[in-house]
Amino acid sequence: MRTVLVVYGTKSGCTAGIAERIGIALGESGITAEVKAAQDRPDPSAYDAVIVGSGVRAGMWHASVKQWLLANAPALRGKPVALFTACLTMATDPAKADEVRAYTDPLITETGIEPVDVGLFAGMNDPRAFSLPERLVMKAMKAPEGDFRDYAAVDAWTRGLAERMGL
Numbered sequence: 001m002r003t004v005l006v007v008y009g010t011k012s013g014c015t016a017g018i019a020e021r022i023g024i025a026l027g028e029s030g031i032t033a034e035v036k037a038a039q040d041r042p043d044p045s046a047y048d049a050v051i052v053g054s055g056v057r058a059g060m061w062h063a064s065v066k067q068w069l070l071a072n073a074p075a076l077r078g079k080p081v082a083l084f085t086a087c088l089t090m091a092t093d094p095a096k097a098d099e100v101r102a103y104t105d106p107l108i109t110e111t112g113i114e115p116v117d118v119g120l121f122a123g124m125n126d127p128r129a130f131s132l133p134e135r136l137v138m139k140a141m142k143a144p145e146g147d148f149r150d151y152a153a154v155d156a157w158t159r160g161l162a163e164r165m166g167l
Contacts, residue, residue: 009062
């Protein structure tokens with residue numbers, strides 16, 4: 001049976017929810033998936049493929065995910081890898097998909113990893129999950145509150161991704 005490691009970085013829990021949904025969708029396709037936080041430093045060597053995702057803060061992926069990707073880049077270059085970004089911008093202005101997609105470019109350049117695909121998903125804004133300074137920034141940006149994650153879109157991307165990754 002094929003195995004996939006799904007690694008994520010999150011602050012508010014948004015990306016963890018998307019990563020878990022990816023794991024479920026893979027399981028529904030008969031693929032074994034293990035979902036782990038980047039901060040736990042999972043070893044990708046025992047997996048057939050890897051999916052890595054992060055939420056975005058100030059236009060950048062979470063440091064724990066970036067560090068994990070850099071530390072594991074040699075092992076990842078020999079496997080099918082996909083990346084995904086969870087960002088509130090995808091809910092408020094889907095026309096900015098290219099801008100959100102570009103958040104992964106520095107990581108791709110630094111690591112030399114050529115992803116099979118890059119998924120873009122709407123995030124969430126639950127003020128209870130943020131610090132006071134973060135809440136003030138979100139308020140100043142007039143960011144809408146709510147959970148905008150589209151799990152049907154996550155499922156569709158994951159099913160297509162499984163085929164493109166040869167799983």
